Amino acid sequence: MNSQQMKHINEDSTLFPTYKKWELTFESAEGSYITAADGKTYLDCMAGIGVVNLGHKHPAVLKSVEQQLHKGWHASNFFQYDGQEKTAQLLTEHSSGDIVFFANSGTEANEAAIKLSRKYTGRTKIISFVQSFHGRTLGSMAATGQESIHQGFGPMLQGFEYLPFNDVNELESAIDEDTAAVMVEPVQGEGGVVPASPEFLKAVESLCKKNGALFVVDEVQTGIGRTGAFFAYEHAEVSPDIIVAAKGLGNGFPVGAIIGKKHLASAFGPGSHGTTFGGNPLAMAAAQATLETVISEDMAGQAAEKGAFLMEELEKKIGHSSKVKEIRGKGLMIGIELHEPAADYIMSIQKQGVLMIGAGPNVIRLLPPLTITKEELQHAVNTIASVLNTN
Numbered sequence: 001m002n003s004q005q006m007k008h009i010n011e012d013s014t015l016f017p018t019y020k021k022w023e024l025t026f027e028s029a030e031g032s033y034i035t036a037a038d039g040k041t042y043l044d045c046m047a048g049i050g051v052v053n054l055g056h057k058h059p060a061v062l063k064s065v066e067q068q069l070h071k072g073w074h075a076s077n078f079f080q081y082d083g084q085e086k087t088a089q090l091l092t093e094h095s096s097g098d099i100v101f102f103a104n105s106g107t108e109a110n111e112a113a114i115k116l117s118r119k120y121t122g123r124t125k126i127i128s129f130v131q132s133f134h135g136r137t138l139g140s141m142a143a144t145g146q147e148s149i150h151q152g153f154g155p156m157l158q159g160f161e162y163l164p165f166n167d168v169n170e171l172e173s174a175i176d177e178d179t180a181a182v183m184v185e186p187v188q189g190e191g192g193v194v195p196a197s198p199e200f201l202k203a204v205e206s207l208c209k210k211n212g213a214l215f216v217v218d219e220v221q222t223g224i225g226r227t228g229a230f231f232a233y234e235h236a237e238v239s240p241d242i243i244v245a246a247k248g249l250g251n252g253f254p255v256g257a258i259i260g261k262k263h264l265a266s267a268f269g270p271g272s273h274g275t276t277f278g279g280n281p282l283a284m285a286a287a288q289a290t291l292e293t294v295i296s297e298d299m300a301g302q303a304a305e306k307g308a309f310l311m312e313e314l315e316k317k318i319g320h321s322s323k324v325k326e327i328r329g330k331g332l333m334i335g336i337e338l339h340e341p342a343a344d345y346i347m348s349i350q351k352q353g354v355l356m357i358g359a360g361p362n363v364i365r366l367l368p369p370l371t372i373t374k375e376e377l378q379h380a381v382n383t384i385a386s387v388l389n390t391n
Ligand SMILES: Cc1ncc(COP(=O)(O)O)c(C=O)c1O
Pocket: 105, 106, 107, 108, 110, 133, 134, 135, 136, 185, 189, 190, 218, 219, 220, 221, 246, 247
């Protein structure tokens, strides 16, 4: 690309143009609303892409981070931190895992899951699924089953295989004695909001067990109450070996984690894996307060109830539209698949003051804060209906 073209793409910015940015400058946010620099306020039905599950500037998270801010920010992972132990306890008490490694993001947590799987099993093959998304670093990108994400960054890390999603027979044929792990999103998020069937997740679990591979669930987008359970794998009543979390874990403060079964500890001994910032005291203050609130206020239950309401209202208002192919999802993670590209509709909805995001070319994705009210959801549905029905 020559400098002329570059200028055209990103004329006034000093940033790499990795994001096609909206004409919206963030100013402040509170609860379910974001205010832009021009003073206009938006109902946030994307929660920073499934991150701000408790709403913006949640008072408990704010207070916890503020208190830690005054105590100190960083001392290194050679120190013991109460915040790490308490946050890890909350995660293990509410999952099938027993021990935690903290990272700074979803992709980094997935890197840890890939490395742990290879080291523990002594095997190389990682199976993931077509249209999956696991992140942008070399390992997580290699695990991502989307050709467009790999483009230009080759050669890809070796040992990754992509199978059709929700297809038990294909998995049965591909999994073998060299398989270190099967990585699966319980609901594919970036790939278009496509839920894994409970039967498929059960089959992943049993085939992993039979072949000595680890069962890894990427709950970066689905976790922390989003789908109506604390982790989405619970809907299928399975017990993964490694759970990957990030996004909603710090309610906007960058933090990621893997939660693994106890026997995996032997593969991650001193010197095997590490991070300067992972488990940082500020991140732990945010994550601990987030988890305490999500648990004590039953945000997963709220997501289930509000999600059912949202689904019902969407079916009522736009289910009949000739533009709509399917409305699907779980809890407050919902995709509206259109018969045509979704981008222009998302922009029209934004102009009406409601924020949503795409998932693949044809899907409008809703990931509102789990604290959103039914009135606010109703307003979002009415806005979608008015845009779809008039354009
Ligand atoms: C399922 C899943 N895994 C991993 C990631 C990567 O997370 P991060 O952007 O924090 O690196 C994402 C981000 O969208 C995701 O949805």
